Amino acid sequence: MIITEFLNDNKIKYFQNEPLKKHSTFKIGGLADYMVFPSNLDEIVRCVDFLNLNKIHFIVTGNGSNLLFSDEGFSGVVVNTTACKEIKVEGEKIEALCGQSLGSIASSAQKLSLTGLEFAYGIPGTCGGAVYMNAGAFGGDISSVFDECICYDTSENKLVTIDKSGMEFSYRHSVLMDRPTLFVVSATFKLTRGDGEQSLEIMKTNMKKRKATQPYSQPSAGSVFKRPEGYFAGKLIEDCGLKGFSMGGALVSPKHAGFIVNTGNATAIDVKNLIEHIQNEVYKKFGVKLECEIRFIDN
Numbered sequence: 001m002i003i004t005e006f007l008n009d010n011k012i013k014y015f016q017n018e019p020l021k022k023h024s025t026f027k028i029g030g031l032a033d034y035m036v037f038p039s040n041l042d043e044i045v046r047c048v049d050f051l052n053l054n055k056i057h058f059i060v061t062g063n064g065s066n067l068l069f070s071d072e073g074f075s076g077v078v079v080n081t082t083a084c085k086e087i088k089v090e091g092e093k094i095e096a097l098c099g100q101s102l103g104s105i106a107s108s109a110q111k112l113s114l115t116g117l118e119f120a121y122g123i124p125g126t127c128g129g130a131v132y133m134n135a136g137a138f139g140g141d142i143s144s145v146f147d148e149c150i151c152y153d154t155s156e157n158k159l160v161t162i163d164k165s166g167m168e169f170s171y172r173h174s175v176l177m178d179r180p181t182l183f184v185v186s187a188t189f190k191l192t193r194g195d196g197e198q199s200l201e202i203m204k205t206n207m208k209k210r211k212a213t214q215p216y217s218q219p220s221a222g223s224v225f226k227r228p229e230g231y232f233a234g235k236l237i238e239d240c241g242l243k244g245f246s247m248g249g250a251l252v253s254p255k256h257a258g259f260i261v262n263t264g265n266a267t268a269i270d271v272k273n274l275i276e277h278i279q280n281e282v283y284k285k286f287g288v289k290l291e292c293e294i295r296f297i298d299n
Contacts, residue, residue, distance in 0.1 A: 020069040029069025062126030098128030115194035128184035143169035155181040219262040234258030
């Protein structure tokens, strides 16, 4: 196939018929026709240019921490950015490629006594995904430290820079969600000089809270639902008596009702059915519509 020739000629790592469940924190998903692993910005651009030019169906992902892949897999190419990990530091700014983990960026900042990213330690996403959804925790979010990002525009085959005002950040939202032809290739965070030891203590405390209150060791995609205004999704679900409720292999976590975990053999259909059931029950009892944080990746 033409894609195989291109990848071999350009020495870009790839696998055929790759199980998506190996690349999802949910551990769910069928086979992708191709999964490609560019290792730097140049390889990302060359790969996406080629796919666009040849009208080959593709998606760009990180480590799959906020995704639910289809049981049927993905017909096309999954561009997996997790090998793109370069970090650059200039003064109080940190620039990271899209595939670097948010936790590693936070750790790098702490070692340099740069503060502002403590909230991000323990969030299992990558830089690109975190910017895309304005990830946050413990009262902080990406918008609070964001400076600018470089995105690839697949509609024009070019790199574009977007500053903070252009990102239109809001709760778990950025302009990228409304412009599917754009994806993040790198982001720059503007931090503040501070006390590295104090930052480390905050990060350790936050991690302890995570492990004590969330099903940290079980396969999941993190918080399933956005926080409804005036409520907490987990509390609403628990008050509906759904904590510990399951459908197939998908279970509402007994530890935190805002999480759905894979007990070992869950399918994407199990998770979708459970999500729909939760939404229906919460709406019936409280009149609140729960909106998903998780992205569903189908063909």
